[in-house]
Amino acid sequence: MGRPDTKAKKRGIRRLFTWKKLLGTFFVVCLLGMGGLYAVYVMVPVPTANAEATMQSNIYKYANGKILARTGEINREIVGLEKIPLPVQRAFVAAENKTFYKDNGVDIKGTTRAAWNTLTGKGKQGGSTITQQYVKNFYLSQDQTATRKLKEMVIAVKVDQQMSKSEILAGYMNTSYYGRSAYGIQAAARSYYGTDASRLTTAQGAYLASLLQAPNQYDWTSANATGRKLVEERWNYVLDNMVEEGWLPASERAGMKFPVPRAPKPLPGMEGQTGYIVEAANQELMRQGVSEEDIKAGGWTITLTIDEQKQKDLVAAVDEQLEDKIDRKGDRKAATVQAGATSVDPKTGAVVAMYGGIGATEHWMSNATRRDFQPASTFKPIVLASAVDNMATTQDGREIGLNTVYDGTSKRKVVGSEIPFAPENEDNRSYGPVTVQRATNSSINSVYAQMIVDVGPAKVKKTALALGMKDGQDFGTTPAMSLGTMGASTLDMAGAYATLDNHGKKVTPTLVKAAEHRDRQVDTVKQTGEQVISREAADTVTKAMMGVVRNGSGFRAAGDYQAAGKTGTSENNRSAWFVGYTPELVTAVALFGEDTSGKIAQQVTLTNAINPGRANGGRVPAKIWGAYTERALNGGSDAEFDLEVEGGSGGGGAEPTGTSSSPTPSEEPSEEPTETPTTPPATTGTIPPPPPTSTATTPPMPTQDTTTVPPPPTEEPTREPTNTATIQPPDIGLPGGGSGGGSGGSGGDEGGTSTQQPR
Numbered sequence: 001m002g003r004p005d006t007k008a009k010k011r012g013i014r015r016l017f018t019w020k021k022l023l024g025t026f027f028v029v030c031l032l033g034m035g036g037l038y039a040v041y042v043m044v045p046v047p048t049a050n051a052e053a054t055m056q057s058n059i060y061k062y063a064n065g066k067i068l069a070r071t072g073e074i075n076r077e078i079v080g081l082e083k084i085p086l087p088v089q090r091a092f093v094a095a096e097n098k099t100f101y102k103d104n105g106v107d108i109k110g111t112t113r114a115a116w117n118t119l120t121g122k123g124k125q126g127g128s129t130i131t132q133q134y135v136k137n138f139y140l141s142q143d144q145t146a147t148r149k150l151k152e153m154v155i156a157v158k159v160d161q162q163m164s165k166s167e168i169l170a171g172y173m174n175t176s177y178y179g180r181s182a183y184g185i186q187a188a189a190r191s192y193y194g195t196d197a198s199r200l201t202t203a204q205g206a207y208l209a210s211l212l213q214a215p216n217q218y219d220w221t222s223a224n225a226t227g228r229k230l231v232e233e234r235w236n237y238v239l240d241n242m243v244e245e246g247w248l249p250a251s252e253r254a255g256m257k258f259p260v261p262r263a264p265k266p267l268p269g270m271e272g273q274t275g276y277i278v279e280a281a282n283q284e285l286m287r288q289g290v291s292e293e294d295i296k297a298g299g300w301t302i303t304l305t306i307d308e309q310k311q312k313d314l315v316a317a318v319d320e321q322l323e324d325k326i327d328r329k330g331d332r333k334a335a336t337v338q339a340g341a342t343s344v345d346p347k348t349g350a351v352v353a354m355y356g357g358i359g360a361t362e363h364w365m366s367n368a369t370r371r372d373f374q375p376a377s378t379f380k381p382i383v384l385a386s387a388v389d390n391m392a393t394t395q396d397g398r399e400i401g402l403n404t405v406y407d408g409t410s411k412r413k414v415v416g417s418e419i420p421f422a423p424e425n426e427d428n429r430s431y432g433p434v435t436v437q438r439a440t441n442s443s444i445n446s447v448y449a450q451m452i453v454d455v456g457p458a459k460v461k462k463t464a465l466a467l468g469m470k471d472g473q474d475f476g477t478t479p480a481m482s483l484g485t486m487g488a489s490t491l492d493m494a495g496a497y498a499t500l501d502n503h504g505k506k507v508t509p510t511l512v513k514a515a516e517h518r519d520r521q522v523d524t525v526k527q528t529g530e531q532v533i534s535r536e537a538a539d540t541v542t543k544a545m546m547g548v549v550r551n552g553s554g555f556r557a558a559g560d561y562q563a564a565g566k567t568g569t570s571e572n573n574r575s576a577w578f579v580g581y582t583p584e585l586v587t588a589v590a591l592f593g594e595d596t597s598g599k600i601a602q603q604v605t606l607t608n609a610i611n612p613g614r615a616n617g618g619r620v621p622a623k624i625w626g627a628y629t630e631r632a633l634n635g636g637s638d639a640e641f642d643l644e645v646e647g648g649s650g651g652g653g654a655e656p657t658g659t660s661s662s663p664t665p666s667e668e669p670s671e672e673p674t675e676t677p678t679t680p681p682a683t684t685g686t687i688p689p690p691p692p693t694s695t696a697t698t699p700p701m702p703t704q705d706t707t708t709v710p711p712p713p714t715e716e717p718t719r720e721p722t723n724t725a726t727i728q729p730p731d732i733g734l735p736g737g738g739s740g741g742g743s744g745g746s747g748g749d750e751g752g753t754s755t756q757q758p759r
Contacts, residue, residue, distance in 0.1 A: 053138045053175050056298030060278055062308040063513060069268040069278050072298045076183035078518055081170035083198045084185060087248065088205030092173060094241035095209035097130040100169070104160050106132065106153050130172050132156040137175035178208060179215030180264050192261035202248065203259040210234040221263050232258055273315060275360025277306060277511070280369055284512050288522050303514040305350035310632050314341060314353040317628035322620055323358070326610055333609045338594050340367025341624065342490040343587040343632070344509045346501040349527025351511045363596070371470065371487040373575040373592050373603070376568030376617070377443045378493055379484030381541045383452050384436065385500065386463035389537035392455040400454060401436065402544055406447040408434040414479050417453045421479035440544045441552030443567060445483060452482035466532040468495035468508065484568060490588040493579045498586040504538035505531050539643040545580065546641070554578060556622040559629060560636030567617030573607045578621035583639040585632055589621040
């Protein structure tokens, strides 16, 4: 009786699960699955790139191509596939996805195999294609979830339809992580082999492709024995796959040796001078129209004009002449001393070296580019340049040149100005009648105060701006401007003096040699340009400043080279300068007094900070300049100034003090004259020289001098006057009379202990 019931049950089950019903159900499930996948395909868009995937570093290079610094949170520099050798490209495909060029973004067979191996205990494996890995790196996160994996597959199919295989491969190689904080093939090539991606060999490319499976474990220099064995096996696997695919000749493969990478090096940071240089380069790029946001986004390769060796020479000179001689931590006074310097090639405008301070991570403001301190008497040559360029005359109508005689009496009131001004010379010294050359050598304030009045302050300012100085609210047009009362940086002054060195043709100091991004580049500044002052004016100033180095306040800068320069010390001794040049190199060096111990940095005096008395420009700044120049010129130079200077008493062709054979003084040169000449007119501020008595005592003025400086003429005073009051001009009753007036302080510069007078 039971058997009929069993048969009935079987017939019922067969009726319920017929092959037709099962097949129909299978098709329904497939259709539902396909519908679901289609719905997912439609609903899941290709998202925008994640922020980290597009972040890049900026690369800053010395002029010789060596990397100075990398900036940015992510060490990555995106490069186009055209810059990666084809064998290296194929090594990545052979390592990760041999079917890459044929699949549609997803390898179902590979994914299934990887999942089965993982489930059966054969090891966790990835079945992702290169496209999927690119999608994960560029669009998604690294989360290991089913939802993320599904999105990855869907987006990979869409990306494969929208992008070429070359674009996908480039994106994959540029977004992958290679270890050593290196993202992208370019950063990896530099980190592991010290080269650009464009120069990678097939063997090196195969190693970098092998790294992607386990970047930290496979880093040869830090891996244990097991790790080294695994990565070498992986490397062989990649090369064998290349041979199998026909991408690498077997004969070439047989001769390959494992390319051991170099030991890791720390990424160049912002310490030392690097931060100052990088910031100055960024500021220059922004002046060229690149936004700050664009720079921060990264991806720039910026080649600088900085000469690596000259940069080291400049740092060594500052250390030798300043830092090694002071105790910043134990001496509060010494801690206020800040050094800054800029060195420029006068033929090209290239900034070859820059010193911003003790270190960008310790003193954030760059002393090379700051403009909050006065350049003091380093401005006086610009006054002289304007005088010659404008063919200016003295109050009594004589053309101004190096032999023009002025009254060097301290506190002498300027004549011809609506603004009263009577600057004091250093230590209130009166020099009596002196030539412009002697006034330049000894930086005599009273002479240059009268000269700027003779030329016209507005004309002098125009000349200064033409030479490259920057205008500002403190750049007034008063007689006090002759003492350099405006603000200026060492970069500004190096540029102005470079134009003088370049015979009056404009030189614009430039720090950025080239700036390239993956999709554009920036046009650099035109470094040399038009004639902004006459050659005669520029060369006359050069000749005057040669006297400063040979026989004047800048003698400590002298060396085995021809040099011209000018010292300067500002009001209250808050800054001390030496700016000078040889035919090949222009350098501005400055010391600034700055107290940073409080909440707000304050300018303070340099007096007694690094030596007893004034820290004037003829001391430490000149020594730094000389030490650097000697190094930068490899010990010296035979180059000579090619000067074209008109002769005559007004043209300034001869130097009236000393000769080229004069020995370098062992101490600060005396600024006091030694003889009183014949009594001059006392109402104009200038004193005409007496006529020569014979050709034997007064040599003829040369029309051109390219190498040497002739002996002094007989009219140069040789004995200290016994009564300076006899040449003191009378008070002519200028508006607002008195002994002072105008903006800025009154005289003083090299030597002595005064702390109140700018020079």
